[in-house]
Amino acid sequence: STSMLVFPGPTGKPNGHFLRSLKTLAFRAGLNCGECVNKTGHSCATTAVCAEWGLHKFRKTFATLHNDAGVPTSTLRLWLGHSDLATTMQYLAAANLRSERTRGQVNSSFAFFGAGGAA
Structure with missing residues (x-):
């Protein structure tokens, strides 16, 4: 089956x-x-x-990998079967801090200041 x-x-x-x-x-x-x-x-x-x-590590890994690939958090919420977005965000909190996307966003923010941006 x-x-x-x-x-x-x-x-x-x-x-x-x-x-x-x-x-x-x-x-x-x-x-x-x-x-x-x-x-x-x-x-x-x-x-x-x-x-x-x-077993919950599998769910967190699934959510993290898809989040890093750009799947919207609202879609992940549905896939994981969470009733509210806050639960999904708890799954992603630590992963978001370590992701390449977050690192790139932080580096872009600081590049602005290094290029003579407002202080």
């Missing part, structure tokens, strides 16, 4: 074990921070429980 999901389960519905799979892959790849301890006392140094790995 076809699914609109990027990572569907075998039946095409959401994969309820995807987070566990992600954490296992990160652990096997040696990407855990080694400092997390979960509620049951398991350390991510020895078990696939690192808090640094979560």
